[in-house]
Amino acid sequence: MDGIRRKRRGAAAIGAALALAAAPSAQASTVRSVSMAEMVARAELVFDGRVLEVHVEQPAGPQSIRTCARFEVIEVLKGAAVTGPLELCFAGGAVPGLRRVVAGVALPEVGERGFYFVDDLGAPRVHPLTGWAQGHFRVAPGPVEVVTTEDGQPVVAVEADDPRAGALSRGVARGARVAPPGSRAPALDAATFAARVRALAGE
Numbered sequence: 001m002d003g004i005r006r007k008r009r010g011a012a013a014i015g016a017a018l019a020l021a022a023a024p025s026a027q028a029s030t031v032r033s034v035s036m037a038e039m040v041a042r043a044e045l046v047f048d049g050r051v052l053e054v055h056v057e058q059p060a061g062p063q064s065i066r067t068c069a070r071f072e073v074i075e076v077l078k079g080a081a082v083t084g085p086l087e088l089c090f091a092g093g094a095v096p097g098l099r100r101v102v103a104g105v106a107l108p109e110v111g112e113r114g115f116y117f118v119d120d121l122g123a124p125r126v127h128p129l130t131g132w133a134q135g136h137f138r139v140a141p142g143p144v145e146v147v148t149t150e151d152g153q154p155v156v157a158v159e160a161d162d163p164r165a166g167a168l169s170r171g172v173a174r175g176a177r178v179a180p181p182g183s184r185a186p187a188l189d190a191a192t193f194a195a196r197v198r199a200l201a202g203e
Contacts, residue, residue, distance in 0.1 A: 035161035036175035045079035056093040065100035067093035134173040146187035154187035
């Protein structure tokens with residue numbers, strides 16, 4: 001009987017270990033609120049681009065899993081000119097049998113177009129964008145290509161700052177005004193958003 005119990009305990013331990021290896025790895029994240037002016041000033045590169053390709057890498061162990069996206073750079077709004085596709089890597093992703101999830105990191109998808117505020121091109125980070133979601137604006141396709149926040153809220157104005165915002169990020173940079181529910185305020189088109197960002201970079 002003791003031998004059977006030991007075998008059962010061993011099998012249970014192996015099963016638990018395998019379940020842990022296959023389960024998502026969630027990591028909590030707290031991000032400071034940043035203003036549009038601060039974000040433009042801090043970012044090494046700000047560009048309008050489109051995701052061409054996405055692949056997942058695992059350099060060393062489950063906690064190193066990252067998703068890397070290759071971007072077509074349509075226009076540089078701040079920073080040095082970019083020749084050829086640009087690659088940015090985000091913590092998280094899935095490989096066979098393992099998945100790493102980092103709260104607050106939205107992984108890019110092929111075909112997505114947006115405006116990206118890149119913190120530092122030379123340093124690997126959990127999130128490559130300044131202020132995480134705050135430095136990520138999507139461009140919604142349509143007859144008029146309008147700009148939204150990362151989570152799809154239409155951006156109706158871009159100002160240098162909004163001092164009323166809290167100390168912790170809610171996913172939208174201070175000064176990027178979004179349309180309240182039920183509002184008919186028109187969202188900014190991509191060209192107007194780009195012009196406002198260029199103006200902030202020159203202020």
